[in-house]
Amino acid sequence: MENTKPMVKDNRKKIDIPKILLTLFGLGLLVLFFLPFVLVLINAAKVNRDIIADPLSMPESFGQIFMNIGIILDNSSVRYVQSFFNSLIITTSSLFLIGVTSAMAAWVLVRRKTKMSFFIFMFFLSGMVIPFQVVMIPLVRLLTILGRSTGIGFKDSLHGILLAYMGFGAPLSVFLFHGFIKSVPIDIEEAAIIDGCSKPQVFFKIVLPLLKPIFVTLLVLNGMWIWNDYLLPSLVIGTAGTFQTLPMAVMFLAGSYLRQWDLILTSVLMAAIPAVIAFLFAQKYIIRGMTSGAIK
Amino acid sequence: MAKVQEQKQQRSFGDKAKNSGMRILFYLLMIITVSYVTLYGALKFILRVVFLPVKYFSVTGYQKVLDFGHSLTKPFSKLVDAFKERFPDMSGMLEESFHGDGDKADSNRVFFYFLFPALFSFLLMVMIPFVLGIYYSLTDFRGIGDPNFIAFENYQDIFGDFRYYYSFYRTALYSILNILAINVVAFSLAVLVTQKLRIKNLMRAGFFMPNLIGGLVLGYIFQFIYSQAVKSIGAWDLIVKVFGEPILQDNMLTSGATNSLIAIIIVVTWQYAGYIMMIYIAAIQNIPQQLVEASKIDGANAFQRLRTITLPLVAQAFTVAMFLTLTTSFKQFDTIFSMTGGGPTGQVPGFFVNLFGLTTRPPVPTLDLMAVNIYNEAFAFSNFGIGQAKAIVFFVILLVISLVQVYYNKRREVEL
Numbered sequence: 267m268e269n270t271k272p273m274v275k276d277n278r279k280k281i282d283i284p285k286i287l288l289t290l291f292g293l294g295l296l297v298l299f300f301l302p303f304v305l306v307l308i309n310a311a312k313v314n315r316d317i318i319a320d321p322l323s324m325p326e327s328f329g330q331i332f333m334n335i336g337i338i339l340d341n342s343s344v345r346y347v348q349s350f351f352n353s354l355i356i357t358t359s360s361l362f363l364i365g366v367t368s369a370m371a372a373w374v375l376v377r378r379k380t381k382m383s384f385f386i387f388m389f390f391l392s393g394m395v396i397p398f399q400v401v402m403i404p405l406v407r408l409l410t411i412l413g414r415s416t417g418i419g420f421k422d423s424l425h426g427i428l429l430a431y432m433g434f435g436a437p438l439s440v441f442l443f444h445g446f447i448k449s450v451p452i453d454i455e456e457a458a459i460i461d462g463c464s465k466p467q468v469f470f471k472i473v474l475p476l477l478k479p480i481f482v483t484l485l486v487l488n489g490m491w492i493w494n495d496y497l498l499p500s501l502v503i504g505t506a507g508t509f510q511t512l513p514m515a516v517m518f519l520a521g522s523y524l525r526q527w528d529l530i531l532t533s534v535l536m537a538a539i540p541a542v543i544a545f546l547f548a549q550k551y552i553i554r555g556m557t558s559g560a561i562k
Numbered sequence: 563m564a565k566v567q568e569q570k571q572q573r574s575f576g577d578k579a580k581n582s583g584m585r586i587l588f589y590l591l592m593i594i595t596v597s598y599v600t601l602y603g604a605l606k607f608i609l610r611v612v613f614l615p616v617k618y619f620s621v622t623g624y625q626k627v628l629d630f631g632h633s634l635t636k637p638f639s640k641l642v643d644a645f646k647e648r649f650p651d652m653s654g655m656l657e658e659s660f661h662g663d664g665d666k667a668d669s670n671r672v673f674f675y676f677l678f679p680a681l682f683s684f685l686l687m688v689m690i691p692f693v694l695g696i697y698y699s700l701t702d703f704r705g706i707g708d709p710n711f712i713a714f715e716n717y718q719d720i721f722g723d724f725r726y727y728y729s730f731y732r733t734a735l736y737s738i739l740n741i742l743a744i745n746v747v748a749f750s751l752a753v754l755v756t757q758k759l760r761i762k763n764l765m766r767a768g769f770f771m772p773n774l775i776g777g778l779v780l781g782y783i784f785q786f787i788y789s790q791a792v793k794s795i796g797a798w799d800l801i802v803k804v805f806g807e808p809i810l811q812d813n814m815l816t817s818g819a820t821n822s823l824i825a826i827i828i829v830v831t832w833q834y835a836g837y838i839m840m841i842y843i844a845a846i847q848n849i850p851q852q853l854v855e856a857s858k859i860d861g862a863n864a865f866q867r868l869r870t871i872t873l874p875l876v877a878q879a880f881t882v883a884m885f886l887t888l889t890t891s892f893k894q895f896d897t898i899f900s901m902t903g904g905g906p907t908g909q910v911p912g913f914f915v916n917l918f919g920l921t922t923r924p925p926v927p928t929l930d931l932m933a934v935n936i937y938n939e940a941f942a943f944s945n946f947g948i949g950q951a952k953a954i955v956f957f958v959i960l961l962v963i964s965l966v967q968v969y970y971n972k973r974r975e976v977e978l
Contacts, residue, residue, distance in 0.1 A: 285757075285758075285759065288754065288757055288759060289759050289760065289761060291754070292754055292755075292759060292761060292762075292765050293761065295751075295754075295765075295769075296761075296764070296765055296768045296769075299768055299769055299771070299772065299832070299836075300768065300771075302772075302783055302784070302787060302832070303771075305783075305786075305787060305791050306783055306786075309786070309791075317790060318790070321786075321790045321791040322791060363679075367679040367680040367683070368680050370676040370677070370679070370680065371676060371677045371679075371680035371681060373676065374672065374673045374676040374677055375677070378669070378673055386677065386681065389689075390680075390681075390684065393684060393688050393689070394964075395957075395960060395961050395964050396688060396692055396957065397893050397933075397956065397957065397960055399893070399895070399933050399936045399937070399953050399956060400692060400695055400953040400954065400956065400957040401687075401688060401691040401692050401695055402691075402937075402940075402953075403695065403698060403940050403946050403949060403950050403953065404690075404691040404692075404694035404695040404697075404698055404950070405687065405691040407694070407698075407703075407946075408686075408690065408691055408694060429683045429686065429687060430683075430687045432679070432680065432683035432684075432687070433683035433684045433685075433686060433687025433688050434687060434688060436680045436681075436683065436684040436688075437684070437688075440680060465668070465669065465672045466672065466676075469676070490773075490774070493776070494775070494776025494777065494778070494779070494896075495776070496776070496777070496778045496896055496899075496900075497895060497896070497937075513776055513778045513779065516778060516779055516782065517778060517900065520782055520900070527786055527790060530782055530786070531782075531783075531786060534779050534782050534783055537776075537779050538774070538775050538779055541774040541775065541776075542771070542774060544774075545767075545771065545774050549767055552774075553766070553767075553770060553840060556773070556837060556840065557840040557841060557843075557844060
């Protein structure tokens, strides 16, 4: 029989034409997707006159980009460096605070099975359907009045905006932690208690390290949101406040240098680059985090 | 008394069916009474607690709310008092369970202190403003001075204003087109990226990249591209032929209702498709490989495989992605705000003239979508009351969307 003959493996490389075409098509799409970035990059390295004349040509030299960066850094009303560090501090500390406080809340809500916990959990969940636009007007008023009557200024202050992010980040974070902690076996915690751990110790030494996967997801989801957020800081800090975040600085710069595309694009580039660098380093986590966060 | 006599009579008749009927009636009556009492007791309590922040702003307003609650419970005040006698000193019990010694009190303390930071910030920053917002939507709050209670006038105003319907119409139109564009692009990208190509990982990262840039920054990039870069390519003639609306000053973004809408959709699709693509990728990779192999053996070509295997099996992901894009489209703010701030002025479409009995076709901002509209109403025109009323309507719409979503997800879980 013919079939019993051992098959000879075809070692010649077959040229798969559809695959090559697909690859070319994909590359073309990639170029198309990157075109806006490229346009920003080449035009940030020009003076405004050249941009108006021909925005598509390559710049004479990329040295101009540093001149433009220098102009923005020198501008005392934009305070670029300060805004960058403000954004960095606000993002990192609110990420930390949201993560830890939401995990704490979710843990006690899972581990104490009463109607009260269920009610509070549902209460947190109901926050997920409230868009920011609905609470922004009363929030500003509430914070102003609280500051005026109690002396604790929540507006235009770091603790105010951190508290705001904690509040707005809580629903999603508590929800995700709640789902995850349910799958953590309670036996580990009981063993730790028998070994002499107090309840807070059980949480911080045993449970919190176990939450790492979902913690990373939340870091990514909340981090992207907080780093790029404009509306909340512009309202809670106030546009004429003592400090500003990076998106607010870009907004301010674009408002004060109308149609000065060289400076606007340079500032856009400077605002986008930290996120891109973070993406290059933590690409795997970011993609996984954002995707798993979407499929709730 | 009459009831008892009736019952006796029925008993003497020995009609069991009727007897049980009376019993059920009696239980029903009792349930109704009890639930009435507890409901209104609870209502009063809720009014007292929930509207506590209102007290902070106007004591008389708070008093009015409490009076309203009291007027509801007044007919049943005796029953309420009887209930209070039944459950005395609940605060004392709470006190002991929290401050006492022992495991119970200890775990209560942990429960409280662990819950407190998240719950406190959530209450202060989200829930209290939300309740206050409901109150403000019923006032003529204008940013300065005390708001006056004007009941539903704001809602009457916005529902009588054709501009608001226009804003809603534009938002709905935008959302539908956006959902279509994003999902079609994202699904095609996902199919492309899941082929066995050498550069697939590069493509995944590359398509995802625009997602990292915030909406505001993105708005400026595309403002530049539309106003400067594209005009030097000279592609407008083609677009004009396709969409039929002339492009003024070589800028698609500022010329006409259709053009600006398409311009925004292109931007948002570019930004968002990579994200939705990831959802589809996850779904496509979950398709059992045997199915694909089997269909290959049966001689199905790539297109047939896509239609009969891939599409039905990623249907779930379609629902997820659809709702995700729907809510984000409705909430779209940053990009539009920094690109046009409400958009070029255009005329209302013809059918609005007939629908609302207008004599002319008044100019309206064409990209004043709902989220932007709320912001402009409040912070550009200082109509905080009306802005808040619009925000509440916005909330109700989004609530309906998410309830439908939950319903679909539940049904899907049942099917599985």
